[in-house]
Amino acid sequence: MAKTTKSKALVPAGQRKTSVMRKAATVAVAPATDGTLLPILGSDLALAKLIGDGGDVMREGGVVLVTGRAYATRACVVPAEEIFYDQAARPDGKGPWLGEADKISWRDGASGYDCIMLRNTDNGFLCGYVGIPKDHPLWGWDANAVPPDIGIDVHGGLTYSRLCEEGPSPTRRLAVEARRICHVTLRPAVYHPVEHATDHRVEDSHAWWFGFSCDHAYDLIPNARPNSSGSKSSELGRIYRDDAYVVRETVALAAQLRAIAEGDAAPARDGAPPPLGLDPRRGGGRG
Template identity: 65%
Template sequence: MAKNPKSTALVPAGQRKPPAKRKAAVPAVMPATPDALRPVLGLDLAIAKLVGSGGDVAREDGIVRVTGLGYATRGCVVPAEEIFYDRSARRDDEGARLGEADKVSWRDEASGYDCIMLRDSNRRHLSGYVGAPRDHPIWGWKCEAVPPDLGIDVHGGLMYSRLCQHGPSPTPGLVVEAARICHVRVVPPPRFEPLVHATDHRVEHADAWWFGFSCDQVYDVVPADVHGQAKFLQAEVGAVYRDDAYVVHETVSLAAQLRAIADGKAAPSRDGPPPPPIGLDPRRGGGRG
């Protein structure tokens, strides 16, 4: 018998309790005031894009997540659920792009579909994604299998189609969430704690099938392509950088088109100029994704 039950060294192996599992680290959360945001974002330009009052900010390994505030582009204010900045990947030569977020997640009010604007961690261009619910007519379809007669018209054509990306654990950290293409994962508040954010009541979702487009076509300025053939081709076709306003607009347009397909209606008229013709990009062979 063990003389000291508090000492595991004297307790027989069969009677020892297994070591307690370590809980995942929860990033510290602080109010998203300008004074709190300035040292973690580092730019007043980035702070100026956050709209509203209240909100929270959390930090983890160079990732900053802002919740409870809207996100302003030159075209609209996005009703953001989460806004991410990747401080570790920032470059000094990105000019005005330094003020943009690296990921914005929101629910489009008109279609009811979840949307994401996401920056590629390597080439630094933006992409847009819309989550089609499980009962959608083309849920589970590969982007290359979507027929042209459905009328989907988005920048570069559909380039992405995939199920929700689940993290490595039920509560992935900010590093995973900042790059994950899936619904906003809401952790239920502790019992008896009042709801703080509108998304706190959301139940566990069924997997969406995400369709997306990417602004790294030959007619796009890609921040990482500063030398070589890519830059030469961009100059030849008058390529421009597709900013957050453009990507949000295209994402909302894609959501409207997917909703029209679900409702059995004609594709809605586009608001604003059409995207560049896919045929401009020799990599696409003139065909639709």
């Protein structure tokens, strides 16, 4: 006897289960003009830091990405490839951080290395990162294992060492890109599908990143809890390390890493970070 089956057409519509095909989220891209940027950024200070004309702006939730514009600090203009503004990372209250971006990615012209300025999501301080290629003598080294006399002189010493984080994909979201420590894609995959392997910078596909953070005993941490080690009310003369300072330190780190790769002496640098001995959590001289 043949087995009978129930036709879906006979199942009441209210009880019928249907499969739902979820479409990948897309991010709308708009031309970056003063008319489109100001309502999205909500800050004249932030708008004033975006140099040049043209470019694109896109927003997803609380994250905004601007491309095609340079970024101005009080000391220099950064040839930014990506500029992120992330509400989740933005410090509370008024301070010198008003108008600053929360992530900037650029390629340093002198060293050829990719650089990132990135804000800590929890406490609002800035960090700097430099990616080195696989043929660099320090590729794969842990930050704590780098010899102190090798020529690295950066704010607070090296605190980060890691391979490129997972690269872009067609489903990646702006909120992820705003936190990712890796090289910039040639065409940001959050709004353009990845079609070819060359959508990544091939020479940097396995970059090793070194970084530093501005959350030491002598640093003012915007979102530090009262009476904590980074509190604004501390007796120590803490200083907020702004975007100009962090860009300077990041570029200096890139130059030092390039000199190590070339076997050259550490280059002269603009300014100097506080000695590590000022931070009770670190010992000795500068890193």
